[in-house]
Amino acid sequence: MSTTVLEQRLYSVADWYDAEALLTTEERAVLGRLRNFLDTEAKPLLAEYWERGDFPEQLVRPLIDLGIMEPFAAPARGIYQGFRIFELARTDASLATWYTAQAGLFRTAIRIGASEAQQKEWMPKVIDFSLKGVFSLTEPEHGSDIAGGLSTTARFETGVDGGAGPDGGSWVLDGAKRWIGGASTADVLCVFARDVADGQVKAFLVDRLAPGVSLEKINGKTSLRMMQNAHITLQNVRVPEAMRLHNVNSFKDVAAMLRAMRSDVAWIATGIQAGSFEAALSYAKERRQFGRSLGSFQLVQEKLARMLGNITASLSLVVRLTEQQGRGIYRDQDSALAKMQTSLFMRETVALAREVVGGNGITLASDVARFHADAEAVYSYEGTHDINALIIGRALTGDSAFTR
Ligand code: FAD
Numbered sequence: 254m255s256t257t258v259l260e261q262r263l264y265s266v267a268d269w270y271d272a273e274a275l276l277t278t279e280e281r282a283v284l285g286r287l288r289n290f291l292d293t294e295a296k297p298l299l300a301e302y303w304e305r306g307d308f309p310e311q312l313v314r315p316l317i318d319l320g321i322m323e324p325f326a327a328p329a330r331g332i333y334q335g336f337r338i339f340e341l342a343r344t345d346a347s348l349a350t351w352y353t354a355q356a357g358l359f360r361t362a363i364r365i366g367a368s369e370a371q372q373k374e375w376m377p378k379v380i381d382f383s384l385k386g387v388f389s390l391t392e393p394e395h396g397s398d399i400a401g402g403l404s405t406t407a408r409f410e411t412g413v414d415g416g417a418g419p420d421g422g423s424w425v426l427d428g429a430k431r432w433i434g435g436a437s438t439a440d441v442l443c444v445f446a447r448d449v450a451d452g453q454v455k456a457f458l459v460d461r462l463a464p465g466v467s468l469e470k471i472n473g474k475t476s477l478r479m480m481q482n483a484h485i486t487l488q489n490v491r492v493p494e495a496m497r498l499h500n501v502n503s504f505k506d507v508a509a510m511l512r513a514m515r516s517d518v519a520w521i522a523t524g525i526q527a528g529s530f531e532a533a534l535s536y537a538k539e540r541r542q543f544g545r546s547l548g549s550f551q552l553v554q555e556k557l558a559r560m561l562g563n564i565t566a567s568l569s570l571v572v573r574l575t576e577q578q579g580r581g582i583y584r585d586q587d588s589a590l591a592k593m594q595t596s597l598f599m600r601e602t603v604a605l606a607r608e609v610v611g612g613n614g615i616t617l618a619s620d621v622a623r624f625h626a627d628a629e630a631v632y633s634y635e636g637t638h639d640i641n642a643l644i645i646g647r648a649l650t651g652d653s654a655f656t657r
């Protein structure tokens with residue numbers, strides 16, 4: 254491959270088999286503009302905000318104005334959506350996670366859970382970020398076993414007139430949610446709660462400022478420090494029937510959301526690898542030991558080759574999964590496989606990148622340290638390694654090893 258050809262491509266080295274050839278010229282141009290913004294405006298802030306444990310809110314408006322949600326006629330093509338997440342994650346895992354909280358989790362909740370009329374009202378606002386929402390599923394006592402264990406309750410109360418009231422009556426929510434990403438700046442929390450009447454899981458858009466809702470920032474994180482996660486308590490919180498997602502009638506509907514969202518996380522895990530690999534490669538070319546560049550040593554070249562192999566395999570996985578989903582094929586085991594395997598590759602890639610950078614690889618002055626730390630949260634969220642493996646195992650054997 255000649256240098257000239259490499260320079261023309263958006264992802265030169267990390268996208269070894271040229272998956273970006275699947276993008277249109279227009280899509281590549283938008284990604285190029287996103288890249289410029291991230292390089293000039295975001296990158297200089299990352300180390301400082303990571304250390305402070307703060308999200309650089311000043312990036313939000315310009316990112317929205319760049320049209321990161323839907324720059325073309327909606328819906329954007331899956332492959333372009335994937336590369337958009339890849340580009341963000343290649344810069345920073347918290348930025349990608351912040352973006353997918355709205356563009357992936359919340360939008361998917363509305364797309365799958367809201368009725369046609371509700372979608373008509375909310376979706377344009379979701380897309381232009383004027384209605385910011387978060388996905389509030391995990392609870393303090395229920396993470397991996399949330400499907401059967403979800404214990405936040407929803408109780409329906411009829412209106413004061415004894416009937417359903419003008420808005421169809423209201424619900425009363427009680428319980429707690431944990432780890433909810435982006436909750437402190439959201440307009441609404443999409444809360445999943447169990448209806449005490451029929452025992453089924455339902456979903457509600459809860460005003461973040463509603464009486465009875467309290468948020469506490471989770472401090473002391475060693476991973477994804479820029480992304481804000483909240484512990485949420487719900488006490489006697491009233492939600493009108495109109496704010497219930499009318500197409501969520503059981504956990505099966507939530508599972509359909511998770512199935513669609515997990516592929517986004519696989520794109521994040523792939524983008525993180527690209528970012529850490531590129532940082533390690535450029536360091537290996539510049540840093541000299543024993544009178545030669547690190548990159549000239551055979552053992553370092555082997556590490557670089559393994560990283561590239563991991564990234565190439567990850568990109569092949571997510572591209573193929575995205576193509577399948579574009580054809581309407583959504584299976585639990587498919588997105589679980591992509592999330593599990595790209596996360597395994599990610600863990601190895603970020604560790605190798607950190608190793609190549611030596612002592613400097615544990616300071617925030619090098620990008621590899623941030624990627625290395627942030628990868629741990631991505632490894633665990635939206636289904637841990639074990640849970641995704643068990644989803645695949647269930648599909649392979651027909652025997653569920655983890656559901657009751
Ligand atoms: P646990 O379920 O307690 O698991 C602990 C360990 O035990 C894991 O290694 C797990 O794999 C293993 N384990 C559990 N059960 C089994 C089994 N049957 N067999 C074998 N091993 C098992 N949730 C949201 O709803 N919204 C969000 O926005 C959100 N954002 C997040 C952001 C971050 C940074 C993090 C860390 C989490 C976030 N989560 C969010 C929650 C996330 O999805 C959960 O952390 C995840 O599902 C795992 O649950 P847990 O942490 O309670 O671990």
